[in-house]
Amino acid sequence: MLARSQYFTLTGLSGVALALVAVNGTLAMGNRSRQAEINARQAGVQQTAQLQVLQTEIAKALADLAIKSNDQQVLAMLAKNDITVTVNNPNSAATPAAARTR
Numbered sequence: 803m804l805a806r807s808q809y810f811t812l813t814g815l816s817g818v819a820l821a822l823v824a825v826n827g828t829l830a831m832g833n834r835s836r837q838a839e840i841n842a843r844q845a846g847v848q849q850t851a852q853l854q855v856l857q858t859e860i861a862k863a864l865a866d867l868a869i870k871s872n873d874q875q876v877l878a879m880l881a882k883n884d885i886t887v888t889v890n891n892p893n894s895a896a897t898p899a900a901a902r903t904r
Contacts, residue, residue, distance in 0.1 A: 861885050865880060
């Protein structure tokens with residue numbers, strides 16, 4: 803049999819162990835909710851990156867069409883949205899393929 807002091811010591815230690823299990827469970831649930839929030843944010847970041855590529859392609863297409871058709875309204879709209887459009891003039895020293903001679 804256990805002595806009275808051993809009984810109280812073991813009972814106290816089991817109570818501490820039970821309290822630690824409860825704290826561990828509480829912390830685990832808190833971690834799960836935070837991890838779900840982080841996953842949602844990460845999905846948003848990834849989606850934003852994908853949409854950035856699409857936005858860039860749309861802006862390029864709009865700029866190309868505006869330059870080809872000399873549409874000043876579209877160019878003004880792009881400039882208003884901080885999209886700079888520059889026209890690259892072809893090199894005047896280069897000759898067209900049909901005019902090249904050997």
